[in-house]
Amino acid sequence: MDAFVSRKRRKISTSDEHEVNATISAQNNHEAEEQSTDEKLALLSSVFENTSQEMLLEALLTNDGSVERALDALLTRTSTGPSASPPRKTPNVLGIQSSLNFSRSPSKPDSDDPFTSTPKSVPRPLTKKGKTLYLYNPADIAAHTPCTILHNFLPSHLANDLLNELLPETSTFTSATFRLFDNIVKSPHTASFYVNSLADAQTQKSSYLYNGSTLSDVREILPVMRRVSTLVESAVNTEITKRRASYPGGVKLRYQSPNPWIPNAAFVNCYDGAAQSVGWHTDQLSYLGPHPTIGSLSLGVQREFRIRRIVPSPDLDGLDPDGAEARRLKSENADAQGQISLPLPHNSLLVMHGEMQEGWKHCVVPASTGGKGGGAGITPHSIAGNKRINITYRWYREEFAPKYIPDCGCGVPCVLKSVMRRRETLGRYVWMCQTQGRVNEESSGEAGSDGVRKGDKAEEQKVETKLDDKKGCGYFEWAEFDDDGVPMWLSKARKKEEAANGTSGK
Numbered sequence: 429m430d431a432f433v434s435r436k437r438r439k440i441s442t443s444d445e446h447e448v449n450a451t452i453s454a455q456n457n458h459e460a461e462e463q464s465t466d467e468k469l470a471l472l473s474s475v476f477e478n479t480s481q482e483m484l485l486e487a488l489l490t491n492d493g494s495v496e497r498a499l500d501a502l503l504t505r506t507s508t509g510p511s512a513s514p515p516r517k518t519p520n521v522l523g524i525q526s527s528l529n530f531s532r533s534p535s536k537p538d539s540d541d542p543f544t545s546t547p548k549s550v551p552r553p554l555t556k557k558g559k560t561l562y563l564y565n566p567a568d569i570a571a572h573t574p575c576t577i578l579h580n581f582l583p584s585h586l587a588n589d590l591l592n593e594l595l596p597e598t599s600t601f602t603s604a605t606f607r608l609f610d611n612i613v614k615s616p617h618t619a620s621f622y623v624n625s626l627a628d629a630q631t632q633k634s635s636y637l638y639n640g641s642t643l644s645d646v647r648e649i650l651p652v653m654r655r656v657s658t659l660v661e662s663a664v665n666t667e668i669t670k671r672r673a674s675y676p677g678g679v680k681l682r683y684q685s686p687n688p689w690i691p692n693a694a695f696v697n698c699y700d701g702a703a704q705s706v707g708w709h710t711d712q713l714s715y716l717g718p719h720p721t722i723g724s725l726s727l728g729v730q731r732e733f734r735i736r737r738i739v740p741s742p743d744l745d746g747l748d749p750d751g752a753e754a755r756r757l758k759s760e761n762a763d764a765q766g767q768i769s770l771p772l773p774h775n776s777l778l779v780m781h782g783e784m785q786e787g788w789k790h791c792v793v794p795a796s797t798g799g800k801g802g803g804a805g806i807t808p809h810s811i812a813g814n815k816r817i818n819i820t821y822r823w824y825r826e827e828f829a830p831k832y833i834p835d836c837g838c839g840v841p842c843v844l845k846s847v848m849r850r851r852e853t854l855g856r857y858v859w860m861c862q863t864q865g866r867v868n869e870e871s872s873g874e875a876g877s878d879g880v881r882k883g884d885k886a887e888e889q890k891v892e893t894k895l896d897d898k899k900g901c902g903y904f905e906w907a908e909f910d911d912d913g914v915p916m917w918l919s920k921a922r923k924k925e926e927a928a929n930g931t932s933g934k
């Protein structure tokens with residue numbers, strides 16, 4: 429029995445009771461399925477004894493939990509693969525080639541995503557526990573990470589204009605705050621949020637919540653930022669198309685939007701000096717939807733952006749989840765596959781693709797301690813001095829406007845999280861109470877957003893607030909989407925409407 433499922437108090441908050449019942453019964457079905465996952469894995473292991481549990485689990489997931497089909501897929505891969513040797517003698521049966529580091533080439537990046545609808549190969553981790561691999565070359569980055577990078581993205585005068593437009597703004601930026609267990613903590617860098625119009629800024633301030641609160645500082649996009657936004661839009665769409673061609677079967681990820689990416693919001697981050705940073709986090713999915721793409725433009729001082737895979741949580745059975753041993757295991761586990769460091773120079777555009785947010789965490793390490801060789805520091809930039817400015821252009825999808833997001837009864841929209849740390853529920857999404865604290869952090873494994881800079885504790889400063897009075901209501905429900913990532917109820921309603929229109933038009 430999954431503790432996550434059983435511990436939660438379920439509230440029915442939507443007007444459509446039928447939908448809610450369907451959700452709960454889906455949960456129950458899921459619990460039943462979960463009981464036999466270990467057995468299924470054991471069965472597969474007995475045939476593919478040299479294959480990692482992750483690969484076997486992956487095979488199960490891509491075959492909807494069917495052992496038979498997973499077995500077939502694994503055998504087919506083996507017999508048609510380069511070596512065509514029997515399973516027991518080929519450890520990397522899921523198509524891992526013996527290329528130097530990884531299972532995919534730049535032109536054929538692999539998706540390691542449990543959400544894709546087609547079977548795929550599973551990459552052997554490029555990095556090792558406790559090690560950091562530095563990648564600079566765009567081809568390497570495309571091949572080995574969920575990102576692509578475009579160096580010298582803007583004409584240099586435009587990059588400088590943008591920097592000159594934003595630098596004066598940064599003096600009025602404030603520290604991003606986020607929730608870490610019961611405390612509100614401050615990220616050691618500053619940020620502000622920009623949208624396309626004053627009207628959008630108003631809407632943001634009144635109805636979009638980040639970590640349980642609205643943002644008081646939402647600004648209208650500035651003229652150069654707006655010009656650059658259209659360039660980012662076109663480049664990102666090109667990169668999405670290229671990336672998609674390399675996914676198994678050339679199809680988009682399951683739940684990823686098939687529509688063009690249209691940036692309509694941007695967080696602007698400022699890192700003033702070598703010590704400023706942002707801790708490990710994933711970006712909040714609530715308004716972006718599943719498998720979002722983000723265009724991240726860097727200006728000024730070059731800094732190190734790091735990524736690491738989210739790995740399923742270690743078994744903490746019998747341990748105090750807050751105890752020293754549990755914490756040691758969790759932090760050891762977090763780094764189980766090492767880290768990849770991507771230096772982001774002035775005027776580079778990093779595209780974080782659809783497989784990034786649900787499968788990987790990212791951070792910007794302090795240059796004073798995290799740089800290559802330990803104390804590398806930073807090289808001042810001719811215009812920005814010691815500052816790095818980063819703009820993360822985002823597309824807030826209409827389907828994820830607050831009016832469409834479940835409200836748990838606390839009067840605020842729920843927050844969308846993917847479940848990537850718990851093997852049993854890997855690849856699923858959950859809507860949960862936004863004002864919820866530590867219970868959910870532990871349970872879902874994944875937290876983190878733009879407002880939720882969930883990073884290494886040492887990197888953040890604890891701020892005044894204790895959230896004793898705001899524990900949240902415990903509400904959660906599994907989030908169900910159609911293949912394009914549209915919430916199922918909305919997708920159905922749209923189809924109904926289309927059908928009605930079609931009929932009336934005849």
Ligand SMILES: O=C(O)CCC(=O)C(=O)O
Pocket residue numbers: 695697706711724733790791792818820877878
């Ligand atoms: O500064 C960066 O490159 C990353 C910023 C980031 O992760 C965010 O805005 O969510």
Ligand SMILES: [Fe+2]
Pocket residue numbers: 709710711790877878
């Ligand atoms: Fe982020």
